[in-house]
Amino acid sequence: MSSGYKSWILLTGFILFYVAYLLLGALVFSTIERPVEDKLKSDIQVLKEEFLNQSCVNATSLENFLEKVLQANKYGISILPNSSASSNWDFASSLFFANTLVTTVGYGHTTPLSDTGKAFSIFYALLGVPFTMLVLTACVQRLMHPVTYGPISMCRQRIGLDPLTATAFHFAILLLLVVLGFFVVPAVVFSHIEDTWSFLDAIYFCFITLCTIGLGDYVPGEKPGQKFRSLYKISVMVYLFLGLMIMYLVLRAFHRMADLHGLTSFFQLPHCDEDTEEDKEPIIEAGPEDQHEAEASAKPLDPASQTSYNTINR
């Protein structure tokens, strides 16, 4: 079996296993948290009725009541009637939670209520966070050629740019496309779907999400009576995964550019790692002279650049 074929099978296996891991996580979170949520929901409704039935409302009774309401709200349980229909721990929401956990976004609009849920969150993230990094790295590794090396090599051949200018020019174009495709366009879509979000709110959401900060003040699909809620949540998950992949790709392209421009040497930081032969395969298909050019552009003065490709065979 050729190395390229094996590599794609491996990647597909990774992604399928990753999806299975998310589904399993969703199932467990839903099973653990749903009964606790139902209990807390009915408790809070009883509390509300008791509060409404009392003869006089004074400051102390109101504050006691509000304290419990705010406590329940912290766990994502609202006392308002229009939001009591949807659960935070149905399958789609649990899947969304599992996804925000392993990607380290962690909005925190819903958090585990039970000790079992908290312990499982630790265990799940302990495996899930490195696994997500592995899947993202594997995907980016395979995208580096068509998105970075290929276009840079083309810039040099067609426009006749020198390696440094070609890399900088390519990075500027890549950044522009990413800002448009992963920030501006999604922000337009979100601000249309979510009634209460302005365009700034939506851009702020996209940015806070794709940096994995995940403040959680804006979370899609949380308004009461959201149409196609499950489908919407899953689409946001896909956006999140693709967005994180592209952010990582931009970061690697930037790292490579910083290497070429001597910034990493100046700051004495680790260099962007050489890629395996796998990445070079499409260049070989395009013609052997491209490969030498790409290698030359990658490390113009590096005597080790040829030999280091062999290290994958050790």
Next chain:
Amino acid sequence: MSSGYKSWILLTGFILFYVAYLLLGALVFSTIERPVEDKLKSDIQVLKEEFLNQSCVNATSLENFLEKVLQANKYGISILPNSSASSNWDFASSLFFANTLVTTVGYGHTTPLSDTGKAFSIFYALLGVPFTMLVLTACVQRLMHPVTYGPISMCRQRIGLDPLTATAFHFAILLLLVVLGFFVVPAVVFSHIEDTWSFLDAIYFCFITLCTIGLGDYVPGEKPGQKFRSLYKISVMVYLFLGLMIMYLVLRAFHRMADLHGLTSFFQLPHCDEDTEEDKEPIIEAGPEDQHEAEASAKPLDPASQTSYNTINR
């Protein structure tokens, strides 16, 4: 000036500039958000008085009131009297917010209320997140020798272990020390300081924080009347920075071990990057034979390992 000396001056400069960046961010966030918070706080108090003064409380009026209370609570403004004294946007809290933003932890227990605050958050994180990564990488780069290469080399010399066993043994010890020093001990401290936190809650907080998930269901120093609140918040920030550094160090040590055991080659992922000559300096001080040993242990069968150190001079 020697390269080692220059390197330490550079690192000190980085850290000082980083602290200045955090202080500046805190100042701006506090200036922008404080007036908005005060306005919302007084609005919610007026609302509470109006609610208490009405003759009869029915379900509709209660729900309208609760909707506004929950909305304010989303922005970290509580209607409860004991929590109204402390601000979410005093200098220490703003500094803490700025820190959780640039480290991508993002608890979201306080979020910007104004459009100016949201726009500034984007701008601040846009520069701050890569800057934090740069500072962490620079610190880890300088810690890799005393924490990783040095002890591995010592294991090989003193106990006579082979490179693979020495690396695995060192990683196991490192992991144990990190779990004790950055999870168990801090969890004991947090569960003592925070009255409502169990030991599991505290471990869960440490884990969710150092993975940068930051759900925000547990945030230290948020209880009303917290003693030495500012000092406590700053201590948590130091814990966060050191913790992230050590997590990154563990990740690099793991990456290196995975390289040696052929895992990165198997999954066709980028190899752990070679370190600059800077890292090797303490080895040179210890004796030149150690250096060769360390290099041999790093890449036992890699013909490029010697030449690749020269790449920092290009």
